Amino acid sequence: MKTYLTHCRLITNNAVVDDAAVLIEDGYIVAINPEFTNNVESISLNGQYLLPGLVDLHCDAIEKEIEPRPNAFFPMDFAIAQIDRNNAAVGITTPFHAISFAYEEFGLRNNEKAAQIVRSLHNYQPQALVNNRVHCRYEITDPTGLPILLNLLQSDDIHLISFMDHTPGQGQFKNVQAYQDYLARAYNKSATEVEAIALKKIDQGADALERVKTLISKALSLGVQVASHDDDSPERISSMQALGIHLSEFPINLETAQAAKKAGLQTIFGAPNLLRGQSQSGSIKAIDAIKHHVGDILCADYSPASLLAAAFRIPELLGWSLPDAIALVTHNPAQAVNLSDRGEIAIGKRADLIVVQCPHGFPQVTTTWVGGRIVYQCHYSR
Secondary structure (H helix, E strand, C coil), X not given: CEEEEEEEEEECCCCEEEEEEEEEEXXXXXXXXXXXXXXEEEEECCCCEEEECEEEEEECHHHHHHCCECCECCXXXXXXXXXXXXXXHCCEEEEEEEEEECCCCCCCCCHHHHHHHHHHHHHHHHHCCCCCEEEEEEECCCCCHHHHHHHHHHCCCCCEEEEECCCCCECCECXXXXXXXXXXXXXXXXXXXXXXXXXXXXXXXXCHHHHHHHHHHHHHHCCCEEEEECCCCHHHHHHHHHHCCCEEECCCCHHHHHHHHHCCCEEEEEHHHHHHCCCCCCCCCHHHHHHCCXXXXXXXXXXXXXXXXXXXXXXXXXXCCHHHHHHCCCHHHHHHCCCCCCCCCCCCCECCEEEEECHHHCCEEEEEEECCEEEEECCCCC
């Protein structure tokens, strides 16, 4: 059966087309504004927006579904079912769940728990609502994570890798005190404990470069994209590019983001940063990066609901067209990881689609299709 979506405000790559129609068959878009249709299920969208399903390259909200409070763990399948449904409800049809591999860190951010999450996500996917994917975040000061990640790559369990370096004195933590304050605040550690942890992390960084080179080489040979994390200088960008990295997540200042663009890297910033108007760690504002044309992609970071809302704020804040803003959360991320079958409404693309209306000024998803199948639907009073 063909599905014929009519009377929508269609968002293409370069225009908003009023009173448009889209024809879906076998999970793909087969026509836009066709002249003739027959044997179709017709659905009027009553003037609502129709746009591509969102592609989110980095969100660690799955951690809070599994461990909503410290040391309070839900069953893994239950937690994955909740984040899967949440993503469908906020229009994210291709989420990359950011899962941290950091051997001696706390909560879920250790290798044993991380590998369990990866396996559980893959086991759950046959019954999932959305196209769940795995983004492995490797803390390069962890000497034990490399063989685990190499095995996961070989078994085709990883779709994106990023490299984190939370060694005090660079990146997100500009000095040892900043790192110690973070540990004390986030994990309720004593001053003695955080000092010992910080010193150990510094010591473990000695052989990090060789581990990074090995993992990048393996990933690229398998067609898996790699990203750096919290780049803090043009020099860091240059070294990351030399290693084969194509994406820079959360460059912390304008100079670094500009260097990334000049080097041909695509940059990723957080949607929560844009909605809140600031970074939680004092880095560059996402809206400033976009304003200066050095922000290519928005990700949900830790809040899936923020992605659509942030994209819809950009025209208001910067005067951009809505299609250009929506590309930051659809076309651009899809292209960055070579998912050429999605991220735009065009003939031959997957029918990953969302219907959006704006009650009380905020965009809300009313219907989500994944591969031409409705996976979420709700109604707002007008």
